[in-house]
Amino acid sequence: MVKEISNIDESKENCIDTRNARIWLDNDGIVRFVFTPSSGETLEDAEDNVAAIKAVCAGKKRPIFIIPGPHKSMSRDARVYYMEKTPLIASACGVLVSSPYQRVLSVFMSVLNKAFNKDRFPMRFFNSDEEAITWLKKFQA
Numbered sequence: 001m002v003k004e005i006s007n008i009d010e011s012k013e014n015c016i017d018t019r020n021a022r023i024w025l026d027n028d029g030i031v032r033f034v035f036t037p038s039s040g041e042t043l044e045d046a047e048d049n050v051a052a053i054k055a056v057c058a059g060k061k062r063p064i065f066i067i068p069g070p071h072k073s074m075s076r077d078a079r080v081y082y083m084e085k086t087p088l089i090a091s092a093c094g095v096l097v098s099s100p101y102q103r104v105l106s107v108f109m110s111v112l113n114k115a116f117n118k119d120r121f122p123m124r125f126f127n128s129d130e131e132a133i134t135w136l137k138k139f140q141a
Contacts, residue, residue, distance in 0.1 A: 016052040020045050020069075023052040029140050030133065031062050031090070035069035043077035050085045061091040063136035065129070068095065068102050079108060083116040092122035092139035094132035 015024040020038035025031050031053060038045075053064065064086070086093060097106050106125040113123045122139060126132040 014056055016055060018045065018048045018052055021049050021052070023049065023056055025056045025062065028133070028137070029062060030136050031056055031064040032067070033064055034067045037070050038072070040073040040075070041078045042075050043081055046078035046081040046085075050081070050089065053086075054089050057089055061089060061141065063092045063094065063139040064090045065132055065136055066093060066095045067129070068097075068099075068105075070099075074105065079112055080116075083109070083112040087117055087121040090121075091141065092136055093124075094136045095123070095125045096129055096132060097125045097127065 015022055017023075020036055020041055022034045022036060023031065033049070033053065035041075095102075095106060095109070097103055109123070110125075113119070113121060124132075124135060126135070
């Protein structure tokens with residue numbers, strides 16, 4: 001999946017690899033969050049990923065572009081944790097949706113975002129990385 005996304009530079013020194021993701025701040029000021037193949041995501045994975053985002057953001061809220069991989073599942077605790085913590089460290093979140101599973105998960109994430117953040121945290125789902133990046137650039141400080 002990583003090689004298919006046009007604006008990924010894996011040679012970045014600031015990449016952080018967790019058990020199921022690669023996270024870095026790209027030259028355009030947008031955090032890239034690329035999931036790697038995994039059997040599923042747990043609360044512990046979500047905690048590690050949020051800590052990695054905080055580290056690459058270095059105290060500044062930045063937009064995040066999430067590129068899901070071939071996940072098998074994401075625990076409810078992980079979904080809730082992301083909805084609670086991401087607005088504290090990010091200015092917006094764009095998610096690339098390219099599979100039926102990701103489309104179903106995007107519905108759950110939208111509902112959780114409304115419940116937890118009352119639509120105050122900008123989150124959208126996209127079919128192309130170009131559309132997502134264009135939208136996310138509006139949320140740069």
